[in-house]
Amino acid sequence: MEIVETKDYEEMSILAAEKVIDRVLKQPQITLGLPTGHTPVGLYKRLVEDHRKNETPYQDVITFNLDEYTDLSPDHPNSYHYYMNHHFFQHIDIQEKHAHLPDGTARNLDLECERYEELILKHGGVDLQILGIGQNGHIGFNEPGTPLNSRTHVVKLSESTRKANSRYFHSLQDVPYHAITMGLATIMNSKEILLLASGAHKSATMFRFFHEAVTPDFPATILKHHPNVTVIADRPALKEANVTRGM
Numbered sequence: 001m002e003i004v005e006t007k008d009y010e011e012m013s014i015l016a017a018e019k020v021i022d023r024v025l026k027q028p029q030i031t032l033g034l035p036t037g038h039t040p041v042g043l044y045k046r047l048v049e050d051h052r053k054n055e056t057p058y059q060d061v062i063t064f065n066l067d068e069y070t071d072l073s074p075d076h077p078n079s080y081h082y083y084m085n086h087h088f089f090q091h092i093d094i095q096e097k098h099a100h101l102p103d104g105t106a107r108n109l110d111l112e113c114e115r116y117e118e119l120i121l122k123h124g125g126v127d128l129q130i131l132g133i134g135q136n137g138h139i140g141f142n143e144p145g146t147p148l149n150s151r152t153h154v155v156k157l158s159e160s161t162r163k164a165n166s167r168y169f170h171s172l173q174d175v176p177y178h179a180i181t182m183g184l185a186t187i188m189n190s191k192e193i194l195l196l197a198s199g200a201h202k203s204a205t206m207f208r209f210f211h212e213a214v215t216p217d218f219p220a221t222i223l224k225h226h227p228n229v230t231v232i233a234d235r236p237a238l239k240e241a242n243v244t245r246g247m
């Protein structure tokens, strides 16, 4: 695992964007796995700026988002469909049919999970999966206790995650109770993984990530079994980590 420490959030976003742009230029038909949340907002901003300036092409890029809430329509301002359009898709030349998110409004959610998982496989899997990390160690919406061999599935969100995400909603009651997420095995199937973390509120999380053995109690620890992971995290997030950094 390669660990890159940056001065701050800005630098984390710049380095992450450089990596993504490099991969897209080398492989114009790349399949990207994309996260939401606060952490990647700066990355998307840099990618959009780069696209405007350098016309990095996304016409042939395929994307699969990690997760989506159930019961929020795609045009709901808190849905991840909306987030992705707002922060990224509407500003680049990606084809709509290439940008995939789980359909949290599907009538049969289990079938939707199967469809999504099969679609990822049909595209040959994710080449570069970008991840944020929840304070309880979740990746995607794989909460503590999620089986390590899980595929795309419906999850009941933990109260801590609902509370953390309520900052984007009018109130805690408005936060959905369920979501569809790629599973841990789905994520582990990606060829390369880029994990981003920023802020002092993630420092205990990053300590656990680096020092705990692989366990479903802290789902991100599974990444230790992946052969090609880069962590880009800022100094506040790594202040307790006590690990060797290097590019």
Ligand SMILES: O=P(O)(O)OC[C@H]1O[C@](O)(CO)[C@@H](O)[C@@H]1O
Pocket (backbone or CB within 6 Å): 035, 036, 037, 038, 039, 040, 131, 132, 133, 134, 135, 139, 140, 141, 161, 165
């Ligand atoms: O980037 P943030 O906002 O700290 O969120 C961390 C993680 O939590 C989620 O937003 C889900 O709660 C993930 O999508 C994200 O990776």
